[in-house]
Amino acid sequence: EPEVTQTPSHQVTQMGQEVILRCVPISNHLYFYWYRQILGQKVEFLVSFYNNEISEKSEIFDDQFSVERPDGSNFTLKIRSTKLEDSAMYFCASRYRVSGNTIYFGEGSWLTVV
Amino acid sequence: SQELEQSPQSLIVQEGKNLTINCTSSKTLYGLYWYKQKYGEGLIFLMMLQKGGEEKSHEKITAKLDEKKQQSSLHITASQPSHAGIYLCGADANSGGSNYKLTFGKGTLLTVNP
Numbered sequence: 001e002p003e004v005t006q007t008p009s010h011q012v013t014q015m016g017q018e019v020i021l022r023c024v025p026i027s028n029h030l031y032f033y034w035y036r037q038i039l040g041q042k043v044e045f046l047v048s049f050y051n052n053e054i055s056e057k058s059e060i061f062d063d064q065f066s067v068e069r070p071d072g073s074n075f076t077l078k079i080r081s082t083k084l085e086d087s088a089m090y091f092c093a094s095r096y097r098v099s100g101n102t103i104y105f106g107e108g109s110w111l112t113v114v
Numbered sequence: 115s116q117e118l119e120q121s122p123q124s125l126i127v128q129e130g131k132n133l134t135i136n137c138t139s140s141k142t143l144y145g146l147y148w149y150k151q152k153y154g155e156g157l158i159f160l161m162m163l164q165k166g167g168e169e170k171s172h173e174k175i176t177a178k179l180d181e182k183k184q185q186s187s188l189h190i191t192a193s194q195p196s197h198a199g200i201y202l203c204g205a206d207a208n209s210g211g212s213n214y215k216l217t218f219g220k221g222t223l224l225t226v227n228p
Contacts, residue, residue, distance in 0.1 A: 043218040107156035
């Protein structure tokens with residue numbers, strides 16, 4: 001069964017450093033998402049991406065965050081200058097189309113900021 | 115914004131027992147998704163419900179959406195240790211954008227004792 005793959009599975013970074021989390025969505029999917037889950041808390045929406053542009057972002061997704069689909073297969077989340085509170089599990093997700101289509105999630109990337 | 119309340123927050127059952135997890139929405143559900151998450155891992159899609167009164171089953175898990183489309187239940191029959199994990203309900207939110215994001219409940223932690 002096709003799956004969303006994410007790398008790295010775990011990254012430890014120093015506060016203030018830039019981090020790039022990578023995702024390969026399912027190949028024929030058109031809508032892409034990043035979510036995050038702080039330990040013990042809800043899964044929270046960060047950003048959605050369609051047709052090579054951001055279609056919606058949450059208030060969490062401030063100027064420190066950016067997303068890119070550089071080559072038609074990868075979908076990346078960049079955190080420009082990490083803070084301690086960015087420590088979380090980051091999930092990439094994709095779906096073929098909206099409304100009635102399943103959103104498939106990757107295994108997640110654990111980010112620890114020290 | 116759409117809020118999803120899950121109950122109970124946690125549940126401990128003896129292997130072989132049946133159990134039910136509920137998910138209640140503050141607004142009409144356009145699509146209701148059930149996922150399972152092992153601690154610190156990704157979200158595994160279980161089932162999606164869209165129509166009022168809809169019911170779906172997979173192996174020993176049955177999910178239902180009520181007629182008013184504001185409440186869903188997940189029922190596990192003859193639970194096994196492999197059913198242990200965190201069960202999350204997620205709802206399609208009409209975000210007003212061109213694609214819908216999912217809003218999640220806080221999850222129900224299920225422990226199945228052998």
